Amino acid sequence: MSDTQTLIENRPPSVAALFLERVAATPDAEAYRYPVPSPKLSASPEQGGAPAGQGPDDWKSLSWAQAAERVFAVAAGLIELGVQPEQRVALASSTRVEWILADLGIMCAGAATTTIYPQTNADESAFILADSESKVLIAEDAAQLAKAVEKRAELPALTHVVVIDPTGVESSDWVLTLAELEARGAAHLEKNPDLIKEKVGAITSDQLATLIYTSGTTGRPKGVRLPHDNWSYMAKATAGTGLISADDVQYLWLPLAHVFGKVLTSGQIEVGHVTAVDGRVDKIIENLPVVQPTYMAAVPRIFEKVYNGVAAKARAGGGAKYKIFQWAAEVAREYAKVSQDNFRRTGAASVPFGLGAKYKVADALVFAKIREAFGGNLRACVSGSAALAPEIGYFFAGAGIHILEGYGLTESSAASFVNPGEAYRTGTVGKPLPGTEVRIADDGEILLRGPGIMEGYHGLPEKTAEVLEPDGWFHTGDIGELSPDGYLRITDRKKDLIKTSGGKYIAPAEVEGQFKGVCPYVSNILVHGADRNFCTALIALDEPSILEWAKENGLAGKSYADVVAAPATVALVEGYVTELNGGLQRWQTIKKFRLLPRDLDIEHGEITPSLKLKRPVVEREYKHLIDEMYAGSREA
Incomplete structure (x- = not known):
């Protein structure tokens, strides 16, 4: 049995248990970095103030032990509010460090997280809260609270709202701040010091951990039931790919309400690297040189925007500069295609001398600046959620920004396939994660089976039966092709x-x-x-x-x-x-x-x-x- 198989088969029942192991193993190591507004500012960026995150002084850190103190306080606070195992606690917030701490707190309490995108309107938010029967809502700010207040009459199960940013929010019997919840939890822990250890120890692998509502391209969203074992498997399997290590610095800005974000937090807990968290998309370009990540995940639209931005900047520099960019872009694509093809055939990413010489010139003129804009330390980017245009993938590959495409669905805990490090192939989503099986149906549909597959759709047994066979094979609805050596290429959605x-x-x-x-x-x-x-x-x-x-x-x-x-x-x-x-x-x-x-x-x-x-x-x-x-x- 390989080390990876051993790692996966000996996984604990939950990420909550993994978190306790991580805290015990490296309590003083840095876990999270997050930006804070400069104290000199009189207004937030949204109100017209200068943006936060201008330099290292604007970022704070939490060690694993410091994170655990807050996580355990959140967990105990929720228990004190009457939250029982598997009861749902909803999270409506953008990506920020408190999202991660709250999610871990919910899991350590034995409860289950219902995720809500902050952009979701009041009607759909109310549908998700009602359908999931969420008992507590953790809302980012007054705007998210207002949606719950507007629909309160439709939400009889919702007993409390906890607000992360208390600006403009008044506490009441129904509303309390995250700081107040943590204070209540800390007081509760003083009387019951073993409470969290007992709660985490009681979690079983088949217990509900997360209820994620598919944003869906048609109709009402469906709640995807993902038990604790899905995330424990994801943590071990992503670590088993060898793509992440304890020395990494991850820049995490993806929506944590999305299943992909949850995979990234689970893998981090397994290996124990640093994660810098800031979900403001408009700050990505500004943050990269500050964070200097070794890896980050993104969706194709971000790489398309960067590519368009680089091209536009070159064009604005005049005809000569734009011609140099166009020439360099062609060199990048040719270099990436030839080196990937040679690696596939010989195991060495070699290129002919002439192409190598052209590449050196293009690198000095164009590519080095692109790598610098990404912080200078980027080893790889993981791209998911939709297909990346191969020509854009080849451009970045040639420029030294290695984009490893992956594939998965909410129903498969997001990460079913990923490209393997140096052996990645642009235009494919790579190979299955260790422990995941794949087969292609007669009509070309991709079928998956393994520990990452959902339990089913919440309260929708008929819909579950449409996609999940009794023997565990899940119908993805995507059409694809497998290469003889196991690389998957997605061609389209079956229904599209x-x-x-x-x-x-x-x-x-x-x-x-x-x-x-x-x-x-x-x-x-x-x-x-x-x-x-x-x-x-x-x-x-x-x-x-x-x-x-x-x-x-x-x-x-x-x-x-x-x-x-x-x-x-x-x-x-x-x-x-x-x-x-x-x-x-x-x-x-x-x-x-x-x-x-x-x-x-x-x-x-x-x-x-x-x-x-x-x-x-x-x-x-x-x-x-x-x-x-x-x-x-x-x-x-």
Whole structure:
């Protein structure tokens, strides 16, 4: 039996037990870093003050022992409020260190965490709170509290709301601050010093740990029941890949309400490295040189934005600078493809002398600056949640920013596949995590089985039976291909495959990904063509990039909506669509497109909080543009 198999098979029943082990093993080691506003500020960044996190002095640390003191106080405070094992405690907050401490506190109390994205509106928040029968809500601030107050009459099970940031919040019998909860918990622990050890010791592996509601691209979200064993397995399996070690510094900004974020916190507890936590997406570029992470996880949209930003900056530097960037980008892609291919064949990432010489020049002119912008120490990035356009993946790989794509679903505890370190292959999601089985069904659907698979959907046995077979095989709904040596490539969502009126099948995500690799101005694209005789596309442009272009092309000072409506912009994008079509099969080509008057966003329900496209919503919202593109065709 291998060391990894031993590690997985001898896993404890819960991450709560792992946390106790970690605290006992390295109590004084640094666990978490988090930014604090400068004391000189009179206003928060949101109110117009200077941003926090400008330098090392703005970051504080918690050792494992200090974190445990707060975690145990939260756990004891919840027990004192009457929370029983497996009862739900909801968390509605952005990513911050208190989210992690609260989640660990909930687990150490034997309870289960219900996650709610802070962007979720009052109606859907109330649905999740009611459906999960959450007893306590831990809310980030007054805005999250207000949603619960508005719907209080619909939430008879909710006995208390605990608020992390007490600004503008008055305590009452129903509302208390996180500081007050911790104080109550600390007092409770003084009388019962062994309380947490006893609670954690009583947790069984099949006990509910987390209830995560799928953000879903259609209909009401479903609550995915993930028992403690899922997370204990994830912690051991991610450590077993060898991708993380005790010497790492992780930069964690992903939404912790998303299952991917939960995997990252579990793996960290197993290996004991440092995690710097700050969920403000607008601070990523500013934080990277401060945190200097060795690894971080992200979604493809972030890498697309960085790529578009680098291209826009080069373009703004003048024609010569932009030509150098374009040349360097091609060198990066060629270098990545050749070195990955050679590694696959020979085990050495070698390249021909001529390409190596070109690479050295491109590295000095372009790539070194990109690595510096990522903090200078980045060993690898893990990308998940959606497909990364291969051309963007190859660009970063060549620039020395190694993006290891992974794959999983909420129903499989997020991390079912990941690319293996040096042997990663751009365009694939790598190999299964140790202990996870995979097979491809006759229709191409990916099936998974293993300790990461959910128990089922909360209160929905029929829906559970639709995707989970009695022998444990889970139907992912995704279409994929396995290479002879076990690398998985995702081609599309089963339900998203387009069948044209001519009977040809098209994977829209594949075409959309290729366009993102071709056009540096795109933010989101939706390819449409089901039951039609040709394909069309709705395209939203990246606002900063296209407005930068507009300045140089006679459209300075115009709004985003005016810029995308301008004939020059349409002609610009048409050139990229033509370039895309040159590499597609005839039936895949985009015959017509429309530029959207604004980018797609979470607020309008067009993308999920994990930045996935909600196709039915977008197609419904822009039906008039789709109809316009097909007007006059034979099928219209």
